[in-house]
Amino acid sequence: MSAATTRSRTPDRLCAEAVDLARAAAEEAAAPGVVGEHAGLVSEGDRVVTHFFACKELGYRGWRWAVTVARASRAKIVTLDEAVLLPGPDALLAPEWVPWSERLRPGDLGPGDLLPTDQDDLRLEPGYTGEEEPPPNSVVSEEMRELAEAEDADVTAGAPAVQPTPKRGSIAAIAEELGLRRARVLSRYGLYTAADRWEEAFGPKTAMAQAAPATCLTCGFLTPIGGSLGQAFGVCANEFAPADGRVVSLSYGCGGHSEAAVMPKPPQPAPPVIDEMKVDAFPLRPARDSGSVPEAGDEETAELGHS
Secondary structure (H helix, E strand, O other), rough: OOOOOOOOOOHHHHHHOOHHHHHHHHHHOOOOOOOEEEEEEEEEEEEEEEEHHHHHHHOOOOEEEEEEEEEOOOOOOOOEEEEEEEEEOOOOOOOOOOOHHHOOOOOOOOOOOOOOOOOOOEEEOOOOOOOOOOOOOOOHHHHHHHHHHHHHHHHHOOOOOHHHOOOOOHHHHHHHHHHOOOOOOHHHHHHHHHHHHHHHHHOHHHHHHHHHOOHHHHHEEEEOOOOOOHHHEEEEEEOOOOEEEOEEEOOOOOOOOOOOOOOOOOOOOOOOOOOOOOOOOOOOOOHHOOOOOOOHHHHHHHHHHHO
């Protein structure tokens, strides 16, 4: 065992008594009136002691001014080592720093903001590798590319200065012609994380889906989507639904289901029935017994003075 490990951790007497020296150093480093009472000391080694003073500055609750003093071997004079503000056991500390990529939340991206993605982002994978070069006798070889450029320049109208730059002879060019020119595409991991996120927001475990009369699978407002995601998700097209314009799980549902409460059609009156085969008789003269006065004989008519 070395001699250094056998040294005593008892504070040096002269360094422990140098409270005034330590306070003066703390007051010199701090603002006036923020150095409080002496809060103890600790031995840092042989003839090295750190004195603690309470900090009264607002916003630094629980912090302490730490002033370290020391003296040389067989010396009687204590000298100042350093003075610094340190947090105590119950100090008020700022939260641990978190990288921006972990602090970012959905909705934080605003107009004009750029969101970079890592080169090795697990959610993406290369759209094309370009590692496989065409063989020399291939139609996209270097010799054939130069020949194709010359032929295109001969048949394309316009001066050579305005000719479009040929893009033949590379995997990237072929991918662009086929509409596949994307440096990176969604990986299987990115597909699964997106599906989990969408299902958590608009899935069968939500309160809305639990109270829905039916699922989106049978709703007429569901718009199908392509790809493998179309087997489990779609887009809601009901403007009154809470998920309008959102990707929803086929097991999701809400009260806006197209068949949840179908309103009956208003009753329509029956069309009038007209019997066109029946003949109605219309006499040219009214019947003699159709009037309000009963028919009387000649004698009664003469007595009453009727004509």
